[in-house]
Amino acid sequence: MVIEQCGVCLDTFDTYSSLPCGHGFCEGCTLRLARCPFCRTPCRAHAGSEPGSEPDFDLIQSEHVRVMVRAAYRVLNEHQLWDRLRNVEPSRETGFAFSQDPDILSIMRLIMDDPHYTGHSGASIGQTMQMMYLVARRGFAVLIHYLEYD
Numbered sequence: 001m002v003i004e005q006c007g008v009c010l011d012t013f014d015t016y017s018s019l020p021c022g023h024g025f026c027e028g029c030t031l032r033l034a035r036c037p038f039c040r041t042p043c044r045a046h047a048g049s050e051p052g053s054e055p056d057f058d059l060i061q062s063e064h065v066r067v068m069v070r071a072a073y074r075v076l077n078e079h080q081l082w083d084r085l086r087n088v089e090p091s092r093e094t095g096f097a098f099s100q101d102p103d104i105l106s107i108m109r110l111i112m113d114d115p116h117y118t119g120h121s122g123a124s125i126g127q128t129m130q131m132m133y134l135v136a137r138r139g140f141a142v143l144i145h146y147l148e149y150d
Contacts, residue, residue, distance in 0.1 A: 008037060018082045021055060022135040039139045055140040064118065068128045069143070071116040076132060081107055086136040096133070097126030104129070 015027040021041035
């Protein structure tokens, strides 16, 4: 059995809460944070309020990837899908691109239906989902590091 522990107060989670960067802590700590202690991304003022500043998407050098990530990030925030994405498991063989998991397919459909999303193929949505999965699990700063070495 895996016990989730808050990285701020070190208590076990009563209620898990995600920050705009994708990192998560107990709800009590996220209400008090001005910035994520892991990646320093500004946090929303309190639960239920508008999200704080978005990550700096301009750090992504490829314009095509930047537009896809920005659109996917917006969709995941708008539909509050970060926890759902964090809990799916991509296929070991194909990642997200050919998944038959209903949760993965519904998230992919929402992203592809967004008018700002410019992916053109299964490979594009697969890459976008992999990047958003990374953000959901480890935060936006890890995505920038990943893209620098990709």
